[in-house]
Amino acid sequence: MIRVTLLLSTVACFLQPFRASATGQAAERLIVGCDTMSLFALPLVKADSAVLVRLEKRLKEIDAPWSTACWRAYIGVWRLDKGRLWLERVETTEGDPVFTGAELFPKSAEGSRARADWFSGEIRYGAGKPVYYQHDGFKRNLEREWVAMLSKGRVKRGTKAYRNRRYxxxxxxxxxxxxxxxxxxxxxxxxxxxxxxxxxxxxxxxxxxxxxxxxxxxxxxxxxxxxxxxxxxxxxxxxxxxxxxxxxxxxxxxxxxxxxxxxxxxxxxxxxxxxxxxxx
The missing domain is CATH 3.30.1150 (Fusion Protein Consisting Of Minor Coat Protein, Glycine Rich Linker, Tola, And A His Tag; Chain: A; Domain 2)
Known part of the structure; x- marks a missing residue:
């Protein structure tokens, strides 16, 4: 919840837009074709609780580094291929391996990756220079962005493409x-x-x-x-x-x-x- 104390004698308090108390977070990575983009969504948080317990346990075992810019202490590497979302692997914020997609989701595995069939919801991903930034979670936008709605890991309807710009x-x-x-x-x-x-x-x-x-x-x-x-x-x-x-x-x-x-x-x-x- 956003809390703002108003003091007319303090100019700065009036000159700030609302800001949440959270911190800007590192994006996940999404591979689309030959491009690697920033993914502003966390599909893993919707996985089964047993999977999340395993992930948390491994992160503690390897003493995975974390910071205020990445409270979750991991980066998921995903792929969007022929309308389906895949988990390629999970890495630490320094790029060290944590799990392959197949290791974390053996029942959904194909090779070393896994189908993200547990995930339904919206994903937003993009590339290019930053256009807008707010120091709160994923509240930022890049020059080129796409928004897709997924159902059980598959793109449910047409992906929307946007060209963002600052004036x-x-x-x-x-x-x-x-x-x-x-x-x-x-x-x-x-x-x-x-x-x-x-x-x-x-x-x-x-x-x-x-x-x-x-x-x-x-x-x-x-x-x-x-x-x-x-x-x-x-x-x-x-x-x-x-x-x-x-x-x-x-x-x-x-x-x-x-x-x-x-x-x-x-x-x-x-x-x-x-x-x-x-x-x-």
Missing amino acids: ESGVEMVDNVSRVAAAFDSLHVGKSPDLLSLYVVFAADSTGRVVRIDRARLLSEKGSPVVSDPADPLLQAALRAFRSVSRWDAWWVGGAWKEQAYFIPLRRGGAVWKLQRKRP
Whole structure:
């Protein structure tokens, strides 16, 4: 669960999007044809518990190294061949052997690999340069990605292919905050709390302009909601200001503009919010 402490006097707290407490994790590897790609899924976690106990026991026996970038302490090497997912092998994070697919799943073995017929669900895999990164699990995207739905180890329906891209069309965060706060103040919306901020979830496009607002609310000094009704004039004024003057970097990911979330301080001590710079 995401926890955010709101302090209007601390700029950084308002300038961060929501972040989970987890850490970015090393991807699995997926071989497709002659290409080895990053696999942003963990099919092994859906295996029978007895298999997972064997894997955990072996990892402890060989004192497999782990880090915050790979809590599971292993990397699965997979292959997608003719619509079927195979486990080739399991390695340590340093590339040392742990199990072949056949050793871990003897009943599903063909040669040294094993059919991943225990796995049903979605897999996402990709190649190319990073486009988007969030320091949390597999919340990142590469230039080229594919998403497939599997049922008992077989691709259930057509694989979707995506070309992802980042557009650096925004301005500095503090500039966005100052713009929105000033624009909100200029609307003369009447009486509002002395300490007020806008929480907004939105998407921007390649021009940096806001193209979609998914949810929004006004918050007090301690983060409690002041206004959440979208029809409220105060919230509508804050969103008009936000749309009209803010400009953001944007990500085209998975065939859509990627959602972003920010806290924007609007008022402090009864006046338009301004960055308080410390004297040298």
